[in-house]
Amino acid sequence: MHRDDFPMLKQDIIYLDNGATTFKPQSVIDTMDDYYQNYSANAHRGDYSISYKVDVNYEEARVKVARFINAEPEEVVFTSGATESLNMIATGFFDNLLEAGDEIIISNAEHASNVLPWFRLANKHNAIIKYVPLDANLHITLDAVKSVITPKTKIIALAEITNVVGDVRPIKEICEYAHQNNIFVVCDGAQSVPHRKTDVKDLDVDFLAFSSHKMCGPTGVGVLYGKKELLESLEPLSLGGGMNESFDNPNEIYLKDLPQRLEAGTPNIAGVIGLGAAIDYLESIGMDNITIHEQKLKSYLIDKLTKLPYIQIVNEEADSGIVAFNVEGIFSQDVAFFLNKYNICVRAGNHCAKILKNSIGVKNTIRVSLYFYNTTEEIDDLVELLSNKDKIMKEMI
Ligand SMILES: Cc1ncc(COP(=O)(O)O)c(C=O)c1O
Incomplete structure (x- = not known):
């Protein structure tokens, strides 16, 4: 689908590492190029036409992101990526709320960016990290989440789709149960927002983090979504230009309203505008079409891999486009080096x-x-290469 839109796909390359980052369509590259070539001014600062154009396009990108996830524009904060978003949530919001003995629930399938900020917070406050047990298919069920909740649980922080086993978590049901028990839910959407429709109002998540570069947009930009009333009390980790209304002395610092309050300093203007173009592009394809295509491809791949007796698939049952496996007796990196030769x-x-x-x-x-x-x-092509284990053994170094 749509391969001609991607300059990288004109190379003789088979790119199957989209969980790390995706390729960018020409429309995103052109949009960013246009900013640098034709109206390369700062945002929210100038009283001249090209600066005004920056403001309009920057804020228009925010409106596009908000529409894409069904949020309000002031609930969309631009960050450098999912990692920064998750750190801002942990440190800016929960640092003031957590008490000794409180419990934070994660799973051991989370990405480092949704583990380490919670570890640090737990260490600082003598809070306890608890892990949702995964079932035999490495999925998380609502019952599994319930099994680790106690009256001390304050936060549940889970990816909607994990980056290794690709299981889709029942975030909506988790939010419903969590909120009945006064527990906040933080959702790491880095691997879900690029691949399926996201509706924060329907999910009722308190916070959502994701990265532009995993959804056809540029690197260095991400989104922190939070319910307005929660973002209002998220402490900015950075203070500086663009986010203050006025200041006179240390006791008189007046900050702007959301979302500018949380975007100190010159933002990644080209990146944000590029993310807006990426959203236009994804919407032109349709998120449901993206999900369906990936699921078909994934089933096709699993069907083929299961025919090779020495391939051990870790997540056959996952419902996303992520397949993790090993070739029996061969170190995974050696297989990757072998495939790279082709x-x-x-x-x-x-x-x-x-x-x-x-x-x-x-x-x-x-x-x-x-x-x-x-x-x-x-x-x-991938499976044909994997079908010859002797060849892998011979050529892997
Ligand atoms: C599930 C998940 N969460 C968070 C991240 C961090 O994203 P970034 O490096 O863009 O901040 C990743 C990146 O691979 C991820 O897969």
Whole structure:
């Protein structure tokens, strides 16, 4: 689908590492180029036409993001990525709320960015980290979440889709139950927002974090969504220009309203405008079409891999476009090096989910992560190479 839109796909390359980052369509590149070539001024500062154009396009991108996830524009804060968004939530919001003995629920399939900020917070406040047990298919059920909730639970922080095993979590049901028990839900949307329709109002999440570069947009930009009343009390981690109304002395600092209050300093203007173009692009394809295409490709891949007796698939039951596996007896990175000789890009290793090995018993895997521009022909090429274990053994170094 839509392969001609991507300059990177004109190369002789099979790119199956979309969980790490996606390629960018020409429209996104052109939009950013247009900013740098034709109206390269700062945002929210100038009293001249090109600066005004920056303001209009920057804020228009915010409106596009808000519409894309069904939020209000003032609930959309631009950050440098999902990592910064999650750190802002943990440190800016929960630092003031957490008390000794409080419990934070995560899972051991989370990405480092949704683990380490909570570890630090727990260490600082003598809070307790608890892990939702994964079922035999590495899924999280509402019952599993309920099983670790206690009257001390304050926060549930889970990815909607994990980056290694690709399971889709029942975030809406988790939010409903959590809110009945006065628990906040933080959702890491880095692997879900690019691949399926996201509706924060329907999910009723308190916070959502995601990155532009995993959804056809530029690197260095991300989104922190929060319910307005919660963002109002999120302490800005950075103070500076663009976010203050006025200041005179240390006792008189007046900050702007949301969302500017949380965007100190010159923002990544080209990046934000580029993210707006990425959203236009994804909407022109349709998020449901993206999900359906990825699921078809994933089933096609699983069907083929299961025919190879020495391939161990870790997450056969996952419902996203992520497939993790190993070739029996061969180190995952050696397989990735072998595939690279044939211009196939896959990820190998622990994928920043370093505590997942506690659940799956495997430390490293080969990960194929699909996007809408991947094809069955690419999967055929991958599987053909994997079909010859002797060749892998011979050529892997
Ligand atoms: C599930 C998940 N969360 C968070 C992140 C962090 O995203 P970024 O590095 O863009 O901040 C990633 C990146 O791979 C991810 O897969």
